[in-house]
Amino acid sequence: MTRALRGSLLLVVTFAAGVFAGSRYERRRQPLQHEPASYAQHVVARLDHSIGLDSVQRRAITEILVRHQGSVDSAWRAVGPHLRAALGAATSEIDSMLRPDQRAKFRDLVTAMHGAPRHD
Numbered sequence: 869m870t871r872a873l874r875g876s877l878l879l880v881v882t883f884a885a886g887v888f889a890g891s892r893y894e895r896r897r898q899p900l901q902h903e904p905a906s907y908a909q910h911v912v913a914r915l916d917h918s919i920g921l922d923s924v925q926r927r928a929i930t931e932i933l934v935r936h937q938g939s940v941d942s943a944w945r946a947v948g949p950h951l952r953a954a955l956g957a958a959t960s961e962i963d964s965m966l967r968p969d970q971r972a973k974f975r976d977l978v979t980a981m982h983g984a985p986r987h988d
Contacts, residue, residue, distance in 0.1 A: 908933040
């Protein structure tokens with residue numbers, strides 16, 4: 869395997885992991901009406917659209933995502949509260965630096981990007 873091919877494969881795997889992890893995080897924040905298996909299929913469909921997977925790749929990547937789902941969920945349970953606290957602190961600090969007319973727009977922007985803040 870050439871160095872360029874290994875680099876490309878690493879990039880694809882990293883992208884897939886990022887998409888999957890980010891999607892799982894958002895799903896936990898705002899539960900969707902999808903089953904976990906269909907969620908893996910959604911991630912694979914996005915990859916397929918972006919890089920053009922064949923049927924063997926789609927099936928294998930779906931199996932990989934399903935197999936690792938438990939450890940991904942566990943990691944998000946461990947890091948999620950800390951991440952939300954850090955983002956909340958940063959958002960509050962930014963909010964305190966803004967003028968009143970900017971604050972309303974900033975809060976609308978944050979809500980549009982991340983949904984309503986949770987207090988858990």
